[in-house]
Amino acid sequence: MDNVSKIKDRLSVVDVISGYLKLQKAGANFKASCPFHNEKTPSFFISPERQTWKCFGCSKGGSIFDFVMEMEGVEFPEALRILAAKAGIELEKFDSTIKDSKDRLYQICESSARFFEKQLSYSGAGRRAIEYLKSRGLQETTMAKFRLGFAPDTWDALSGYLRNSGFTEKEIVDAGVVVKRQPTTNNQQQGSTTGFVRA
Ligand SMILES: [Zn+2]
Structure with a gap:
């Protein structure tokens, strides 16, 4: 199994995003105030079932990797390192992170x-x-x-x-x-x- 799949296996979208935002339950989903645009009413939704997030205000959305890239202002290799550390998965070397x-x-x-x-x-x-x-x-x-x-x-x-x-x-x-x-x-x-x- 590649590192991306291993990380997705161990970390749920709720675990990752709740480390950054205050989540409220909304039926089967969770919602929060979007960190990527200014808003008073939460339009940022997380689907535990699909393991994705989506903001209906600014149209940003995606996987836990997309979230960390956007939130931390980093590219994929750095987001991979952040999430691997959180998941307790050891990446051998930068260049061999994604086989x-x-x-x-x-x-x-x-x-x-x-x-x-x-x-x-x-x-x-x-x-x-x-x-x-x-x-x-x-x-x-x-x-x-x-x-x-x-x-x-x-x-x-x-x-x-x-x-x-x-x-x-x-x-x-x-x-x-x-x-x-x-x-x-x-x-x-x-x-x-x-x-x-x-x-
Ligand atoms: Zn937004």
């Missing part, structure tokens, strides 16, 4: 989506893009719901971000979020491994 490559590819796609979302919300160019989207009639809640992002005008920002987040170059290329720069000569075997371009 299951499918999980790894999923997390690269998720981290990429978050990267572009952050660019839209926090970069200067991204803020201008938000103004443009608003001029087209889109509201910020709609942008968040459909996870719209902004791609900065550089060719290596995403690959750098993903490598800093602990993913290897091979994994990043395998996930299909960046492609290797094609060689300019006709020697197809020796593509540059340092040159990434955004897909």
